[in-house]
Each structure stands twice: as C-alpha cells, then as structure tokens.
Amino acid sequence: MSKLSLQNAILTFEQLEATPSRKDGIPEELEDALRQLGCEFIQSAGKPGSKFFGASSKMERPQVAMATAQPYYSFQEIGMGALFLASKVQESSCKIRDLINVYHYLIIRYQNMPYKPLEYFGQTFYDMKDSIVIAEMQILKRLGFNVHVQLPYGLMVNYLQVLELTEHKEIPQKAWGYLNDALRTNIYVCYQPPTIACAVIWLAARIYQVKLPTEPPWWSLFEAKLEDILFFQSLPVYHQKKNAGHIMRLYAIELPPNLPLTLEEIKQHINTTQ
Known part of the structure; x- marks a missing residue:
C-alpha cells in the first residue's frame, strides 16, 4: 500500500527523458516549447490587470493558483483543465465560461487572428467545455487524486x-x-x-x-x-544524462513563433519537419 506524503511527487530524470509525448514521436525541442507556451497561457489567463474582453475581472486568479496549475500542466485542453482544477485546490474557483473565453482569446491572439467572441450555444464553446471536464478528470486519474502541490x-x-x-x-x-x-x-x-x-x-x-x-x-x-x-x-540541458530544464536555459533560447496548438496541428508539424 502506497503512503500519502506531504512532499511533492518527484519524477526521475529517466521518466522525463521518456515522456508519453516523446514516445508518440514529439521531438524534445517541440515538447519543451509547447510546455513553455502552455505555462505562459496559464499565467496570462489568471494575470491581474489583463484585458480579455470583459472576462478579466472574473478570471483574475491568485499567483498561487497559477503556480499550482503549471506543474499539473500539458497543453491547451490539459492547460485549461489544470488551471480549473488548481483554482479549486486553492479555493479560488472560476467559472468554466470565463476560462473558455480567456483561453479562446489567448489562442486567437497567439495566432494573430481577428478576435471574434464565442457563441455560448455554439459547437466550439461546448467542445472546449467538454475538453476541460475531461482534462480535469484525466489529471486527477493520472495523479491518483493526490493534487497536493507545495510551492517554494x-x-x-x-x-x-x-x-x-x-x-x-x-x-x-x-x-x-x-x-x-x-x-x-x-x-x-x-x-x-x-x-x-x-x-x-x-x-x-x-x-x-x-x-x-x-x-x-x-x-x-x-x-x-x-x-x-x-x-x-548549468548549460547545456544535458548533464550526466539528466534533463533538468534549467532556469537559465529559459533566457538562452527564444520561443519559436507559430507553434502547433492542436493534436492535428502537432501531427502535421511533425510530418512536415521529418
């Protein structure tokens, strides 16, 4: 029987080098870039003072909620589910509608597309709503419902x-x-x-x-x-076969533009770059 610890669950470097994404053929560079972009989305979604066409006042999250969400995170759907779950964990719950509005805006802004409000009874809105619920349950399942995150x-x-x-x-x-x-x-x-x-x-x-x-x-x-x-x-990333994702590496590598955001876009990106 496993014991529940108040310490954070820690992955080994071997596990980080053999992530499910890597096994599915996603290159390490793309995985790192998507991780950074997804975490920026989470941070931006709850950042005080951000303007999201009326949703900002309802989506402002305390920093502890955004910080809790990012260790949970994968990308887009999982990112939304992580922030939704972390807001509950930190007792600052948000409405799904506000979360969808903010993420919809962030995606459009990143892709340099003209903003068009979501229709609350449209298919896109319901698809994003369903993906948040599914992502939240997937995170809980993968973590064994142990959502404790101790922050430094x-x-x-x-x-x-x-x-x-x-x-x-x-x-x-x-x-x-x-x-x-x-x-x-x-x-x-x-x-x-x-x-x-x-x-x-x-x-x-x-x-x-x-x-x-x-x-x-x-x-x-x-x-x-x-x-x-x-x-x-230390740089480079690899040192004695350990992938640390160092802090200083963030300032040495610029995040590439036009990253794929959906599963289909990622598949197409991999096929065109191979």
Whole structure:
C-alpha cells in the first residue's frame, strides 16, 4: 500500500527523458516549447490587470493558483483543465465560461487572428467545455487524486530572512521572478521546494555579487545540496544524462513563433519537419 506524503511527487530524470509525448514521436525541442507556451497561457489567463474582453475581472486568479496549475500542466485542453482544477485546490474557483473565453482569446491572439467572441450555444464553446471536464478528470486519474502541490515561495521568503537579505533592493524581487519563470520548466517536478528556493536565492545573489555564508554552508541549513543548486544554472540541458530544464536555459533560447496548438496541428508539424 502506497503512503500519502506531504512532499511533492518527484519524477526521475529517466521518466522525463521518456515522456508519453516523446514516445508518440514529439521531438524534445517541440515538447519543451509547447510546455513553455502552455505555462505562459496559464499565467496570462489568471494575470491581474489583463484585458480579455470583459472576462478579466472574473478570471483574475491568485499567483498561487497559477503556480499550482503549471506543474499539473500539458497543453491547451490539459492547460485549461489544470488551471480549473488548481483554482479549486486553492479555493479560488472560476467559472468554466470565463476560462473558455480567456483561453479562446489567448489562442486567437497567439495566432494573430481577428478576435471574434464565442457563441455560448455554439459547437466550439461546448467542445472546449467538454475538453476541460475531461482534462480535469484525466489529471486527477493520472495523479491518483493526490493534487497536493507545495510551492517554494514561502520557504524562499523565510530563507531570505535567515540570510538577512529581505532588505536588499534587488535580490528578493529577482529570486521571486526566478520562481515564476521556473514554472515553465521541469524543475518543479524534479526537486523539492527547499532546493528550488535555495537555487533561486543562489542565482539572485550571484547576479548582484552578494557573498553568502559558507562556514557552515548556508544551503545545508535548508536541506539542500550544492550539486543540485549548481545544476539549475548549468548549460547545456544535458548533464550526466539528466534533463533538468534549467532556469537559465529559459533566457538562452527564444520561443519559436507559430507553434502547433492542436493534436492535428502537432501531427502535421511533425510530418512536415521529418
């Protein structure tokens, strides 16, 4: 009998190198690009202040909901289902209609097409509604209904306090930004939150040339390993046959335009590029 843990479920690097998408013939580069784009959709869908033709005030989600959704995520339908489920988990539930409106707008904007409101009794609306419900159930099934996601934001703030860095003009904001950007990678399903929190503090401190204590090593106080922290900033992606989806890789590779969004578009894209 398996035991339920309060720690996040972590994938092995071997599992990440043999994902279902990869087994279906989707190249690694396309998989990574779609992951990043899908997470950007999730973030944009709940971003405060975004304008989505009247739906923005109803779809503004707290950051914790968007952050919870992105480790669940795959793309489009699963992305909508992940945000719908995460909003429930974080007790900030949203209406399916508002979620569909926002995603419909995001897809049209990405494809540079003229905006046309959805008909609430049209086939497209009902297809998207059904896909959200199915995606939510698929996520719950695959996760065994264990939807607990511990996020590193609170830990990072506590660690900054211990290191006396909360009053620094740049480091807290920079580290917080790294946490948000890391949601677009595999990091949140590769490492536990203490390691992630230490890694973003390490990166921010290096950027602003702030020396952190090494006697004793500061990361050891927070149950992190130096080799894991250093792994976050290394390039290229592969290192000792481990695919980490590093934070710094996000800033080195530009997301290609006109990515395929539907299953049929992905199949066509693969056939034309082979």
